[in-house]
Amino acid sequence: MKLSQLLEQIEYTCVQGGLDKEIKSVVYDSRKVTPDSLFLCIKGAVSDGHKYAKEVVEKGATVLVVQDEVEVPEEVTVIRVENTRYAMACISAAWFGHPAEKMKVIGITGTKGKTTTTYLVKSILENAGYKVGLIGTIEAIIGDEVIPAANTTPESYIVQEYFAKMAEAGCDCVVMEVSSQGLMLHRTAGFVFDFGIFTNIEPDHIGPNEHKDFDDYLHCKGLLFKQCKVGIVNADDEHVQQVLEGHTCTVETYGLHDNADLWAKDLKLVTGKGVLGIDYEVQGLMDFPVEIDLPGKFSVYNSLTAIAICRHFGVSEENIQKALRAAKVKGRIEMVKVSDEFTLMIDYAHNAMSLESLLTTLKEYKPKRLVCLFGCGGNRSKLRRYEMGEVSGKLADLTIITSDNPRNEEPQAIIDDIKIGIGKTDGKYVEIIDRKEAIAYAIHNGQPGDVIVLAGKGHEDYQEIKGKKYPMDERDLIRDILAGK
Ligand SMILES: CC(=O)N[C@H]1[C@@H](OP(=O)(O)OP(=O)(O)OC[C@H]2O[C@@H](n3ccc(=O)[nH]c3=O)[C@H](O)[C@@H]2O)O[C@H](CO)[C@@H](O)[C@@H]1O[C@H](C)C(=O)N[C@@H](C)C(=O)N[C@H](CCC(=O)O)C(=O)O
Ligand SMILES: Nc1ncnc2c1ncn2[C@@H]1O[C@H](COP(=O)(O)OP(=O)(O)OP(=O)(O)O)[C@@H](O)[C@H]1O
Ligand SMILES: N[C@H](CCC[C@H](N)C(=O)O)C(=O)O
Ligand SMILES: [Mg+2]
Numbered sequence: 337m338k339l340s341q342l343l344e345q346i347e348y349t350c351v352q353g354g355l356d357k358e359i360k361s362v363v364y365d366s367r368k369v370t371p372d373s374l375f376l377c378i379k380g381a382v383s384d385g386h387k388y389a390k391e392v393v394e395k396g397a398t399v400l401v402v403q404d405e406v407e408v409p410e411e412v413t414v415i416r417v418e419n420t421r422y423a424m425a426c427i428s429a430a431w432f433g434h435p436a437e438k439m440k441v442i443g444i445t446g447t448k449g450k451t452t453t454t455y456l457v458k459s460i461l462e463n464a465g466y467k468v469g470l471i472g473t474i475e476a477i478i479g480d481e482v483i484p485a486a487n488t489t490p491e492s493y494i495v496q497e498y499f500a501k502m503a504e505a506g507c508d509c510v511v512m513e514v515s516s517q518g519l520m521l522h523r524t525a526g527f528v529f530d531f532g533i534f535t536n537i538e539p540d541h542i543g544p545n546e547h548k549d550f551d552d553y554l555h556c557k558g559l560l561f562k563q564c565k566v567g568i569v570n571a572d573d574e575h576v577q578q579v580l581e582g583h584t585c586t587v588e589t590y591g592l593h594d595n596a597d598l599w600a601k602d603l604k605l606v607t608g609k610g611v612l613g614i615d616y617e618v619q620g621l622m623d624f625p626v627e628i629d630l631p632g633k634f635s636v637y638n639s640l641t642a643i644a645i646c647r648h649f650g651v652s653e654e655n656i657q658k659a660l661r662a663a664k665v666k667g668r669i670e671m672v673k674v675s676d677e678f679t680l681m682i683d684y685a686h687n688a689m690s691l692e693s694l695l696t697t698l699k700e701y702k703p704k705r706l707v708c709l710f711g712c713g714g715n716r717s718k719l720r721r722y723e724m725g726e727v728s729g730k731l732a733d734l735t736i737i738t739s740d741n742p743r744n745e746e747p748q749a750i751i752d753d754i755k756i757g758i759g760k761t762d763g764k765y766v767e768i769i770d771r772k773e774a775i776a777y778a779i780h781n782g783q784p785g786d787v788i789v790l791a792g793k794g795h796e797d798y799q800e801i802k803g804k805k806y807p808m809d810e811r812d813l814i815r816d817i818l819a820g821k
Contacts, residue, residue: 337431339399339413342374345426345526346417348401353413357398362431364424364493371396376424377406385420401427425492425525435499436527439469440509442645443524445560446535446570448690449638450488450513452630453535455665456642457511463659464651469502471495471512474666474795479505489518492526499527509649516556524563531645532564532585535637536573538689554578561585568644570637571596588621590644592636597621598644600636605701609676612701612787618643624653628660630669632697639663667794669694672814674779678786679703682810684794686713686740688723691791695731704785708732709778710792711754711771714745718753725757728765732789735765738774740792741800771799775810776817 339357360372366388369375375397377385389406399413400406403420417423429436442457444450451473458468458477470477473488478501489495489512502510514524514532537557554575561567561583569576571591580587589596592603598620606613612631618624618640628639639660646656664670670682685691691710698706708728712721728735737754739747747769758765768774771793778788790810798805 339374342427342430343415344430346423348423349416351402351414351416352410353399355413357413359399362427362493363392363397364491366392366395369395369397371398373397374399374401374427376401376420376427377403378420378424379403419522421492421522422525425496425522427526428493428496429526431493432496432500434527435496435503438503439499439507440530440649441499441527442509442511442531442533443514443529443560443564444511444533444535444641445514445516445519445557446533447538448693449535449634449641450515452635452638452665452668453533453641454511454513455668456639456660456663457645459663460642460646460651460656460659461509461511461649464646464649464655466509466649467505467507469498469505469507469510471498471510473513478502479507481505487518487523488513488515489523492523495523496526511645514560516553519559520552520556524560529560529564530566531648532560532567533641533645534560534567534569534573534576534579535641536570537575537579558582561587566648568641570641571599572637588644590637590640592633594619598640598647600626600640603633603636605631607679607701610673610679611671612679612698622647622653624657626657626660628663629671630663630665631701632669632694633700634693634697635669667796670794672811674814674818675782677784678782678788680779680782680788680790680814682790682794684792685710685789686724686792686794687720688727691724692727692731694789694791695727698787698789699731701787703787704783705733705787706731707734707736707778707782707786707788709736709738709774709788709790711738711740711742711747712750712792713741714743714747714750716743721750721753722757725754726760727757729758729761729763732763735763736774736778737765737767738771739769739799740771741796741798742802743800744802771808771810772813772817775813779814779817 340355359374363373364376369392375392386404393408401415461468476483558579564585567585567587571589590598600616602617604615613629615627667684674680685694797809799808
């Protein structure tokens with residue numbers, strides 16, 4: 337592709353060299369440069385792409401896009417921009433032929449509920465006959481191809497590459513999680529979202545390499561509403577007006593009160609055989625009853641968000657009801673039937689905030705006992721261990737402390753840290769270091785009316801021990817335990 341074509345959407349200064357060049361690849365990692373590459377120098381958290389300038393030219397890069405000065409031979413074209421990450425998003429969009437314009441693009445931002453809501457939207461739209469691509473924390477789904485994710489919102493080049501593959505695979509729409517880091521680092525620049533969604537915001541992701549403070553976090557979430565046509569936001573979130581500050585889209589709201597355009601009323605907790613759910617009435621822009629086999633108030637928010645989005649696609653009430661009834665999200669309050677007498681679920685809560693919101697929600701079902709099984713990741717914050725121990729000790733009737741991903745730490749040392757937290761409460765606990773044995777203990781000792789939560793591993797299908805990932809899927813462990821293996 338011609339260099340000038342790639343630069344059409346950005347402001348730049350050509351510092352040296354000419355614009356009449358044919359580009360054979362767009363690259364942001366020096367290790368992937370080949371002859372006639374355009375190389376983007378990105379300043380990262382660990383490294384700085386500018387320092388590879390000489391090396392990439394030796395490998396055949398003919399154009400460098402920079403934000404700082406570089407010294408390279410005069411025949412190499414140097415394009416200077418204000419921000420190379422932003423430029424990368426625009427150049428990538430051009431490189432892949434602006435694929436976002438060929439589909440409806442739905443972006444979901446917020447502290448919690450993004451992953452769950454993307455899958456609910458996908459289920460509803462597919463049930464109504466749409467072909468839907470997905471990008472998020474667990475994976476990217478492009479037709480029949482499933483690519484495990486490294487980031488919730490990948491680098492802009494990858495976003496555009498996935499979009500192009502989706503358009504080629506015949507997708508009508510794409511639903512993606514838009515993390516605040518993704519917005520901050522321009523991973524989703526270079527195109528306009530048809531729909532931008534805001535779920536909620538709580539202090540999180542604040543620290544080195546993430547956001548400098550809560551205001552910055554709020555500001556970054558708000559960027560989505562300057563880059564979408566229709567904004568659909570949670571009217572009940574106390575920060576919604578700050579998130580919408582300076583928005584350029586039309587705005588629609590959802591929530592649990594009649595001040596919202598689409599709202600839910602008459603919430604009823606439902607306990608079935610081995611399943612917890614919630615029923616409610618949709619009001620406002622639509623009017624129909626919903627029954628879902630996902631528990632708690634936050635499942636009302638997530639499903640209502642999905643309904644608010646799918647309304648714009650003309651999906652019938654009947655199709656929405658049918659899809660939500662069957663909806664399941666891997667590792668997100670995923671109920672696994674092990675008994676008619678008690679309920680067991682796999683969830684990804686791996687910090688105190690999500691564990692607390694999950695256990696509090698489950699307590700509303702008044703279980704005979706709330707049993708919480710979890711461990712904590714090695715080589716991760718120790719604070720998480722104390723805090724999760726304390727939350728579980730406070731809210732669960734029994735905690736089963738076990739291993740998560742020990743990584744390079746001793747599993748017993750992690751358990752000992754969790755015990756410090758739980759020791760601040762009078763919560764009852766047992767410790768069983770092997771996760772499968774711990775799950776077997778939970779199942780074999782399940783009592784009628786119990787709710788058992790396996791927290792922390794969610795969708796993960798491995799256990800990481802000393803730098804190696806061993807296959808371990810909790811669904812398989814449960815199957816084996818039930819089969820007596
Ligand atoms: C802190 C951070 O955001 N890191 C991400 C990032 O690294 P970086 O851009 O800072 O890269 P770097 O290693 O400093 O390198 C800078 C540049 O030099 C280049 N380089 C580097 C080495 C070399 O030899 N040659 C070379 O050219 C790199 O390709 C890059 O262009 O780029 C990587 C590849 O695109 C990401 O995978 C990586 O995410 C890491 C895994 C991460 O943990 N990110 C977190 C903070 C994150 O983004 N999380 C959010 C939210 C998650 C959620 O709540 O759901 C997300 O969207 O995932
Ligand atoms: N709307 C919600 N409000 C509060 N908590 C929620 C909500 N939805 C889900 N949760 C809880 O938070 C956990 C994470 O949910 P989910 O994966 O959908 O969120 P996410 O925004 O994608 O989070 P992450 O940034 O970790 O990927 C769930 O396992 C559940 O315990
Ligand atoms: N089961 C996991 C959750 C990981 C969440 C991830 N964001 C991280 O902190 O690496 C662990 O603690 O190992
Ligand atoms: Mg997610």
